[in-house]
Amino acid sequence: MLSYREIDDDYCLGIEFDVTxxxxxAKTIALxxxxxxxxxxxxxxGNTFSEDTAQFDQDEIEDIIQRRLHPTVVYHRDGxxxxxxxxxxxxxxxxxxxLVALPHSQGSAKGQDSIVVHRSTDAVVALTICEDKATENPRDMVRDEVWPEIKEYEQGGRRDELRSNIIATLGTGGIPSAEAQNLIRGISWSGKRRYRVRVTVEPNQRTSKLFKGFEEIVNGDNEMRRGETTILPSMRNWMTTLAGKIENELRCFTPGV
Structure with a gap:
């Protein structure tokens, strides 16, 4: 459903995704x-698993559909x-x-779009802060909105949010709360923050300077900086089609469907 490849980028580790x-x-997002x-x-x-899922009352599924797939502002749905x-x-x-933090339950949630916790057996060795933007103007979005947020993190801001998210994410990996708190208590933040900036682009859209400036904000090698693009033709229309397919998949989780 998704494939990726590394691409040459002067400013970061370049990753390009395709929807296959x-x-x-749609089925996976519905899950x-x-x-x-x-x-x-x-x-x-691609791992094997049992496809048995819980059944939901129709009104619960319709509530998910209305709030997640038909919000007042379509940009919120796409994001x-x-x-x-x-x-x-x-x-x-x-x-x-x-470990990847569980996704937000609310589309308009503030804070990190996601985090990835990188750990050894007895320490948190790094964390990746993700910035996800579905946009029709990727360069403007990266330059005007993403870079200021990353600058704030690099200046030491919002560490309380990061600690909370790391502890919660460690918990999803089966680590008891007290142990998770101990792991994060001694973390040295220097060199521990990595970043993934992930944006939508149109087919054949010029992206050679999309992530220009990344290396000035975040020092270190490319492991510290990932610039990821996902190719979506006519992004708003594409998302509308995807939302319709997700809606159909969600209704399969009600009894009798």
Whole structure:
């Protein structure tokens, strides 16, 4: 459903995603929306699993559909769906000990769009802060909105948010709360923050300078900086089609369907 490849980029580690199967992607996002996270992970990574899922009352499914797929502002829907796509994509090249924070339950949630916790057996060795933007103007978005947020992190801001998210994410990996708090208590933030900037682009859109300035904000080698693009033709229309497919998949989780 999703494939990726590394591309040459002067400013960061360049990653380019393609959607290879929209129907499978819609099914997987529908699973995320009903909190079947393990099944969604297995689908995107190609692991075997049982497809037995819970059944939901029709009114609960319709509530999810209306709030997530038909919000008042369509940009919120597109941003939310893109975050879920990138949450799935993050599982394609994880190291064995990496953990990805669970996706936001609210499309308009503030803070990090996602984080990836990189750990050893007895320490948090790094964390990746993700910025996901579904946009028709990727360079403007990166320059005017993403870079200021990353500058804030690099200046030491919002560490309380990061600690909270790391502890919660370690918990999803089966680490007891007290142990998770101990792991994060002694973290040295110097050199520990990595960043993934993930944006939508049109086919054949020029992206050679999309992430210009990244290396000035975040020092170090390319491991510290990832610039990821996902090719979506006519992004708003594409998202509308995807939302319709997700809606159909969600209704399959009601009795009698």
């Amino acid at each position: 199967d929209v129907d499978s992607l 995320v929306l009903i909190q079947e996270y393990d099944m969604a992970r297995n689908l995107v990574t 939310f769906l893109f975050q879920l796509m990138m949450w799935l994509a993050a599982h394609l090249d994880l190291q064995d000990s990496d």
